[in-house]
Amino acid sequence: MTGPCRVTRSERGAAALEFALIVPALGLLITTMIGAGRVWFAHTQVEQVAGTAARAASAARTPGEARVAAERVARTQFETAGLSCAAVHVDLDVTGFATPVGEPARVSARVSCSVPLSDLIVPGWPGRWELSAESTSALDRYRRRS
Secondary structure, eight states: OOOTTOOOGGGTTHHHHHHHHHHHHHHHHHHHHHHHHHHHHHHHHHHHHHHHHHHHHHTOSSHHHHHHHHHHHHHHHHHHHTOOOSEEEEEEEOGGGGSOTTSOOEEEEEEEEEEEHHHHTSTTOOOEEEEEEEEEEEOOTTSOOO
C-alpha cells in the first residue's frame, strides 16, 4: 500500500509542468488587468477634462473667450493628470451664446485625446487609443452675452 506522500515514477515532473503552464497564464491575466485599469483611468481623465473645459467655457463672456478658456484648461489638465496625449482636440458648441439673456442656454465641450498604447499597456507597444468625452455646462441665464 502506498501512502499519501509517496510519488510514483509516472508522476515525477508533473508539478514542474503545471507550474510552467500556469505562470505564463497568470502573468498574462495580471498584465491584462493592469492594462484595462490604465485604459479606464485614461478614459476617466478625459471625462473629467471635458467637464472642466465645458465649465471654463460657460464662465466666458464671448464665444472666442470660451474657446480659448476651454482649450487652455484642457491642455493644462492633461499635463497635470500625467496623461500624455499625442493629440488633443477640443470642440465647443457655443451656439448658446446667441440665446437672449433671460433664457436658458448651454455650452457643450467634446474633448478627444489620442493616447499612445505604449503609455497605457506595455512600453514599446505600437498604436494609439482614441478617447473622447462630452460634457455640457449651463450659461448664466442673466449674465450679458456678447
